[in-house]
Amino acid sequence: GEGxxxxxxxxxxxxxxxxxGVGKTTTTVNLAASLALHGGRVLVVDLDPQGNASTALGVDxxxxxxxxxxxxxxxxxxxxxxQPVPDVEGLFCAPATIDLAGAEIELVSLVxxxxxxxRAIEAYEQPLDYILIDCPPSLxxxxxxxxxxxxxxxIPIQCEYYALExxxxxLRNVDLVRGHLNPKLHVSTxxxxxxxxxxxxxxxxxxxxxxxxxxEVLRTxxxxxxxxxxxxxxxxxxxxxxxASSGALSYLEAAREIALKGVGVQxxxxxxxxxx
Ligand code: ADP
Ligand code: MG
Numbered sequence: 001g002e003g004x005x006x007x008x009x010x011x012x013x014x015x016x017x018x019x020x021g022v023g024k025t026t027t028t029v030n031l032a033a034s035l036a037l038h039g040g041r042v043l044v045v046d047l048d049p050q051g052n053a054s055t056a057l058g059v060d061x062x063x064x065x066x067x068x069x070x071x072x073x074x075x076x077x078x079x080x081x082x083q084p085v086p087d088v089e090g091l092f093c094a095p096a097t098i099d100l101a102g103a104e105i106e107l108v109s110l111v112x113x114x115x116x117x118x119r120a121i122e123a124y125e126q127p128l129d130y131i132l133i134d135c136p137p138s139l140x141x142x143x144x145x146x147x148x149x150x151x152x153x154x155i156p157i158q159c160e161y162y163a164l165e166x167x168x169x170x171l172r173n174v175d176l177v178r179g180h181l182n183p184k185l186h187v188s189t190x191x192x193x194x195x196x197x198x199x200x201x202x203x204x205x206x207x208x209x210x211x212x213x214x215x216e217v218l219r220t221x222x223x224x225x226x227x228x229x230x231x232x233x234x235x236x237x238x239x240x241x242x243x244a245s246s247g248a249l250s251y252l253e254a255a256r257e258i259a260l261k262g263v264g265v266q267x268x269x270x271x272x273x274x275x276x
Pocket of ligand 1: 193195223
């Protein structure tokens with residue numbers, strides 16, 4: 001694909017929102033694939049015991065597969081569990097298996113329980129432009145590990161009633177982690193998802209989010225698209241499932257915006273359809 005400026009250092013982005021069903025996993029896998037198609041080297045860390053990101057990327061994650069559980073709980077090197085994503089060059093995944101559900105409890109009694117993912121990432125020697133971490137819909141130790149490992153938080157917000165509800169709790173947790181464990185942590189990116197430009201509600205929510213967050217909100221938003229929701233059942237991102245669809249184009253555009261912002265280059269919208 002078209003090349004984009006690469007970050008000087010690996011950008012570790014934590015995709016978080018303790019609400020379920022807002023588009024965390026969908027955003028993680030499709031943004032990761034987009035960044036890879038733009039020429040980047042990208043690792044997805046699946047930190048949700050459901051393993052939806054692993055499924056959507058077509059990566060094997062049955063119970064016996066070496067996984068992020070082994071990294072967090074047994075200090076296995078990340079390089080022992082990372083798999084290449086089929087059909088997308090430059091894209092890799094550290095899969096989640098079902099035993100990750102127990103990690104939330106098992107981590108409690110381990111040393112450096114909040115920074116086990118950070119240590120694993122620091123020890124990983126393969127060159128990467130981006131690491132995207134898909135968080136579970138909770139603010140427990142798995143999400144805390146992500147917030148300690150990353151510098152940037154990416155919050156997907158679904159354009160519906162109560163979109164901002166519960167965000168205060170996430171933002172307070174980000175502040176707590178920044179204050180105690182990770183001074184570089186900040187909310188860098190807000191992405192509006194499942195945007196339906198035909199409804200007044202969606203544009204009202206978009207306005208509300210923009211007035212609340214300002215410059216962190218990407219100008220690109222992700223439309224509601226059947227192709228986006230179909231792709232995971234084929235073990236694919238929408239980028240390979242239907243590359244010409246509005247969903248694919250909007251994720252490519254969001255990736256372009258993120259990449260340009262990261263190197264301080266002015267973003268000019270090329271894909272007007274995605275803009276509310
Ligand atoms: P989360 O990870 O926050 O729980 P998901 O990414 O799994 O949320 O999305 C929740 C549901 O919404 C999934 O069924 C997904 O396929 C669907 N979905 C997400 N984004 C879109 C979109 N832009 N258009 C249509 N369906 C979407
Ligand atoms: Mg999810």
